[in-house]
Amino acid sequence: MAKKKSDREMLQPTATGVIEGAGEIVEQNIVYTLESNYMPYAMSVILSRAIPEIDGFKPSHRKLLYTMYKKGLLTGNLTKSANIVGDTMKLNPHGDAAIYDTMVRLSRGYEALLHPFVLSKGNFGKFYSRDMAWAAPRYTEAKLEPLCNELFRDIDKDTVDFVDNYDNTMKEPTLLPVTFPSVLVNANTGIAVGMASSVCSFNLREICETTAALIRDKDHDIYSTLPAPDFSGGGQIVYNEQALRDIYETGRGSIKVRSDYTYDKANNCIDISSIAPSTTIEAIIEKVIDLVKAGKIKEIADIRDETGLNGLRITIDLKRGTDPDALMKKLYRLTPLEDSFSCNFNILIGGTPMVLGVRDLLDEWIAFRIECVRRRTHHDLRKKQEKLHLLYGLREILLDIDKAVKIVRETEQEKEV
Template structure:
């Protein structure tokens, strides 16, 4: 059978072998060579375009047609002209995708904030490199980075660019690979440079002192969330909110939106608003139109007479992408492997990369200086006897003997002799040679200086910091996006009549929840439960209550009662892991209902400590559904309970085969404002003692058990009598 001939033979092999041989190379190619950026801030497609433009001389001079750049780039990128041109468009100044664009453009390049404003064909548009692009190519020809063959081996291209500032964090980057994705928000160049300089002095410095938050080319308002920003700094993940910027003209009764979130488009906002109007959910708008022009994006919204603009904006923020979220996922390719890093990790790795590039540049220059010094030192040897040099060359019979005779006569090495022999006749004079020899001292000083720099990380860092400061001074243009505190965002509550229903909340052992009206319970009193399931909590509430669900993982999940679908007794109810989006194997262990967040949560631990936490500690200013570190989890929890106010509780202690009781008023327990507190020692413990349970008791029961009352803590309690119930 001829090699490569197709047959109908069926090959049987394990699917793992097939995946490893056929699918894995594709996966790795997409991850490493297409979708994710590297430490220089570029995906391969970006790097190939920019390097091509650099080699075309487009840092200086006039623009060239985009089609020319696309054609030249195909020598490095075989993915087709449309793909290359689309990438070039996103790198351009006029498209406004980048906070610090690299391509100076002329013509119609579309807009990142418009879905319908398509860019013109490459034969009509023109491009060159922006001045800031000079900072990514400086010394690229001085062996600062490795060069690799292109796809057909006919030329070489840089594997990375020797960028002089952390470009990876100054422009937004999004990429979808196989099994992973990257979504890096952009930051202000000045803030990133300040943070980088601070890291060179203190590696564990608080980056939020320098980086106030993300910054986007489309501007907008970013709602500050310090916890999320800190997570971005350390882990490279986190989700924050960004909303458009608007103004209201009372004279014209018009809302004008002039900045929108980076994640959306004018058309998406307008289409959703029109749908809300058609559905009758917004009745105050008479017209909405896109007035985007040369001045930038603009959406004009005409209001009906008497309409409340704050109320309309509130609805638009809530129900359209005029307010949106940005989910960060800082996945990059680092040293040939995918890695997820926070801003700190990226900056530290960028500094290592930049030090390596700078050292290679110094080595390149040092060799040049050393070679030149070596030649001049040879020239110095013949300075005083030029006539002898001329005579020696003239009297040499064979050309091949010139170099050996010069080496012997003046104690030169072969390189020095070649240099002397190749001096042009017009330069064989004392003035020329003296001028060259005068460079010797300057070269000696240069060699000594750069040799000391080459051998010192600190000197290299100092020079890198100097470069960074110069770049900040040259290109920092202030923030585009404004940071605002969530508490400063005015929330206009709509006036609506809400029917408040009485409900009974049932929680079962198997994590089911039923909210049942009393009337429904009368009609269907028989409770339906799964086999071996049972009701563990029953609370009388109404539909305006907040429900707090405490999990065994130390989390609290919050929900409005009216946001949970009601059930009937003959139904299983709502499955809590689903409606609360619990983590795998996470279970709800307690439920609390409240209107005003008064009262306390009590947490009793096996070590005899009890934490008394005000329920108001679980209030959040935003609509967060999950609170982590809701209570202390480093010690085994015996029981938790909610009390509306200070009252008596009964704690059971078992020691030396005797059950002890402690009756105490919770008023003697100091409350802790920190949710994660482990509380105070209430029960005196030893190696034979254990805490087994806790009950909240009423006044009658407390009176019957008054013999067990303790006035001070910690206490061992008193032995339980047979008649104690």
């Protein structure tokens, strides 16, 4: 029979809920804990993930596009997305799923950007449908759009700084030397810790004309050349001059966007051909069905998603005698067929998040671009000076070739020549 252990042999815990030998409990002020633990995490998310910089890209965008550029996909053939994702992991350690998600959102097939950067082949889903999933990366192909020539122009001429990647095995750019204000050309949203960013897109030609006008005249009236934002999915902006002025001047505000529709008299139905960028087909259909079930809308016989190869289409079958325009006014009021796009132009400028209006944002981009041109010019000058120095040396050698040959022959080590 086993001998019962004495009370002295049985170790009693010194404190409740504490494993003996696991470590030391340290009491800290909550303020110190937040500063030492939470703040580094918050700043990492703000600076390295969620908020776009003056070149218009988040780090995940920049790493993907730069990898594709180094792979020769600016002029080469389409290549498997899985190949691109694998190489991008050398710069982005967040995993293949996150990288492929970034590629999808930058692609032409996804249709989220007014001016996409990735030319895609295969099923890349659609931004206006949450149920239309994209295919796996082994089934799709991609390369860079011709527009990307303007993202990497003169990048090899010291126009931007390069830093080590996460394991110090290769270099990557901190910014891209974009030759147009891409920060306002494509919509960009991000949620950080304690702050967020939501930038609406503008027409490329209008943005370039406005920027050129500001370079010539800093007091240029930007409303004359940049009348309103432009969204990739279409839709009509409900014009509100004061709301637009608030966005242009402060970088904050809201824009209402309405869906486009046509009435098919022969089939007595309404065809929706575009929706606001902040909603989806499924959200609209679900809301309409809920209203019909609640008895708030009685003019609709059926609603269905007919989106196909020709693009987005929501078809609403009407009951006999229904006025389509009157029904659409009611649907605009009660459903996401009219939705708001909230703007918050929060951009990282020199590592500091700033909420800027359109004019201030373009001024910052112009200053950034001037610095790129200055660095390119300095690089070209340095290369010319190095070549001139070499030519001076060759001239001295040719003036006394026998002496030069004698020095070479009598020198034992090559580095002494």
